[in-house]
Amino acid sequence: MSASLLQATGMFGGYGGLDILNGVDLAVDAGEIVVIVGPNGAGKSTAMKAVFGLLHVREGRVSLGGEDITNKPPEQLVPRGMAYVPQESNVFPNLTVHENLEMGAFVRRDDFSGVLEQMYDLFPPLKDKRKQPAGELSGGQRQMVAIGRALMVEPKLLLLDEPTAGLSPLFMQEIFERIIAVNDTGVGILMVEQNARQALEIAHKGYVLAVGRNRFTDTGANLLANREVAESFLGGTGEG
Amino acid sequence: MLEFINFYLIPGLVLGSIYALGAIGVSMLFGILRFAHFAHGDLMTLGAYLALTVVLALGWSPMMALPIAIAGTAAVAVGIDWAFYRPFRSSPTIVLVIASFGIALMVRAAVQLFWGVEVTPYQTGIQRPIILFDALRVAERHFVIVGGTIFLVGVMHYFLAYTRMGKAMRAMSDDANLARVTGINTKKIIVWTWIMGAGMAAAAGVFLGMDTQLNPNMGWDLLLPIFAAAILGGLGRPYGAIAGGMVIGFMEELSSYPWIGTEPLLEPSYKTAVAFAVMVLMLIVRPSGLFRGRVF
Numbered sequence: 033m034s035a036s037l038l039q040a041t042g043m044f045g046g047y048g049g050l051d052i053l054n055g056v057d058l059a060v061d062a063g064e065i066v067v068i069v070g071p072n073g074a075g076k077s078t079a080m081k082a083v084f085g086l087l088h089v090r091e092g093r094v095s096l097g098g099e100d101i102t103n104k105p106p107e108q109l110v111p112r113g114m115a116y117v118p119q120e121s122n123v124f125p126n127l128t129v130h131e132n133l134e135m136g137a138f139v140r141r142d143d144f145s146g147v148l149e150q151m152y153d154l155f156p157p158l159k160d161k162r163k164q165p166a167g168e169l170s171g172g173q174r175q176m177v178a179i180g181r182a183l184m185v186e187p188k189l190l191l192l193d194e195p196t197a198g199l200s201p202l203f204m205q206e207i208f209e210r211i212i213a214v215n216d217t218g219v220g221i222l223m224v225e226q227n228a229r230q231a232l233e234i235a236h237k238g239y240v241l242a243v244g245r246n247r248f249t250d251t252g253a254n255l256l257a258n259r260e261v262a263e264s265f266l267g268g269t270g271e272g
Numbered sequence: 273m274l275e276f277i278n279f280y281l282i283p284g285l286v287l288g289s290i291y292a293l294g295a296i297g298v299s300m301l302f303g304i305l306r307f308a309h310f311a312h313g314d315l316m317t318l319g320a321y322l323a324l325t326v327v328l329a330l331g332w333s334p335m336m337a338l339p340i341a342i343a344g345t346a347a348v349a350v351g352i353d354w355a356f357y358r359p360f361r362s363s364p365t366i367v368l369v370i371a372s373f374g375i376a377l378m379v380r381a382a383v384q385l386f387w388g389v390e391v392t393p394y395q396t397g398i399q400r401p402i403i404l405f406d407a408l409r410v411a412e413r414h415f416v417i418v419g420g421t422i423f424l425v426g427v428m429h430y431f432l433a434y435t436r437m438g439k440a441m442r443a444m445s446d447d448a449n450l451a452r453v454t455g456i457n458t459k460k461i462i463v464w465t466w467i468m469g470a471g472m473a474a475a476a477g478v479f480l481g482m483d484t485q486l487n488p489n490m491g492w493d494l495l496l497p498i499f500a501a502a503i504l505g506g507l508g509r510p511y512g513a514i515a516g517g518m519v520i521g522f523m524e525e526l527s528s529y530p531w532i533g534t535e536p537l538l539e540p541s542y543k544t545a546v547a548f549a550v551m552v553l554m555l556i557v558r559p560s561g562l563f564r565g566r567v568f
Contacts, residue, residue, distance in 0.1 A: 084453070086453070105452075106452055106453050106454075106455060107452065107455050107456070107457060107458075109455075110454070110455030111455065116453050118449075118450065118453060121447055121449070121450060122450060123450075124442070124443045124446040124447055124450060124451075125446055125447075126442065126445075126446050127439070127442060127443055127446060131439055131442075131443075134436075134439060135439065135440060135443045135451075135454055135456065136454060138436070138440055138454060138455055138456045138457075139455040181454065182454075185455070
C-alpha cells in the first residue's frame, strides 16, 4: 500500500465478543493532523485504542512506517515512535510536573534533558509549576502535562483522545494552538475530537465514523463544507 | 521522667521502627499490585531466620548478616511472585489475597521445617545497656535497630525520589494503566516492588529478632499492627507507612504508661488491641489514611 506513517486497514474488534469496530480504515501521513469525528458510540476512541494495542484487533491490520504492529502492546509501540494521551486520568497526579515529563521518557536510555527544556518552551505555564504535583494543576495545564509527557519520546505519531474534553473555550483554544505548534515540529497527529468543527478546521484530513465504519474521508475543509456531514455530524447546517 | 524515656519512649521508637519497615512493603505492594499481602509477616520471619543461619554458621553479628537476609528474602519473594501471584494478576483481588494467605502458611511451615519450632535468640548472654548522661539506659541493639531503620528509610527515599525505577514505581502506583500506556515496563516495576518490600520486611524481621527472640510465628503475629500502620499512613504511600508504623509503635508502648494515677492506663497484655482499635477507627473515619492513600 501507500507509504503512510500509520496505516490501519479493515479493523474489526471490540470488548467481550461484541464488535464495536466493523472494518475501520485509518491512515496518517508523516507530519499530518488527522481528526476522527462522529457521533457518540461511533467507535472513535475505540479505533484509536485498537491502533495503540489497547484493544484486541480481531481482524484487520495496523502498520507503522511499513512495519506490522497489529496487536502489539503499548510498551513496544512507544519505543517505535508512537505516543498516546488518554482522555481521562492522563497525568500521574502525585508526581510533580517534572517527574511526569521524565516518566514520558522512561523508554529512553539517552540524555533527554534537551527535550525536557523544549517541553517547557512549548508549554510555558508549566515552567513555574515543575515542582508541583500534576494533580494540583488546572484542567488545561494538566492537559499540557499529558501532551508533554507523550512528546518526551519525540514520537513520529501522537495519538490524542479528546484533548479538549471538559475544558473551557479559552483553554480549548490554547490546546488547539499547542497541537498545531507540535505538528509544526513534524509530529504526525491522530486525534479524536468531540469539538468536531474546531478540530476539522486545523485538520489536514478528517474521518467521519458511524457505527464502527468509515462514513466520510476527506480534507478537513471539504468535510466542513460538506452539507451532509454538517447536518448529520457537526450539529448544524452549512458553515457555522 | 527517665523511667518514661527508658521504658516507654525508647521501646516505642524501636517497635515503631520495626512496624515501619514492615508496613513500607505492605503499602508499596498494595499500591502496585492492589492486594493485601498476608504473607508479609512471614517474609519477616524468613528474613530473621536467614540471618540466624549466617550468625550461627559464620559467627557474624545479626547486623552483618542483615544484607544477606535482605537479599535472600527479596529473591524468595520475587520467586514466590513469579510462581504463585503472577498467574492471578488479572483475577479478582480476593484470589490474590487468599493466595497470599496460602503463601503465609507455606513460608511458616518451611521455616519450622528448616529451623525448628523452638524459640531461639541470635546471641545468648546478658547484653549490657549503654548508659548515656548517667541516666539514659539504651541497649546497644536499640541503637542499631533505630540507626538501621533510619538508614534503610534513607535508601528507600533515595530510590523513590531519585532513581528511574523508583519514580516509575510511584507512577505505576498512581495509575497503572497510564504507566503502561507511557511505555513503562510494569513487569520490571513489580519485581522491584518485591525487592524493596521484601527487603524491608527482612530487615524488620532481623530487628525484631535482635530485640526479642526468633520464633516461627514472630512475623505472623506482627501482621495486624503492620496492616494497621499501612492503613493509618494510607495504602500505597510508603512514607505514610513509616509515620503509621511510628504512631502505632508509640501508641502501643505508651498505652501501658500510668498516665492517670499509678496503674497502667491499659494492661500491657492488651497492647496489640491498640493497633486493632486504630485500624478499625481509621477504616471508619478516614479509610484513605493520613496521607490520602488508596481506598480498597
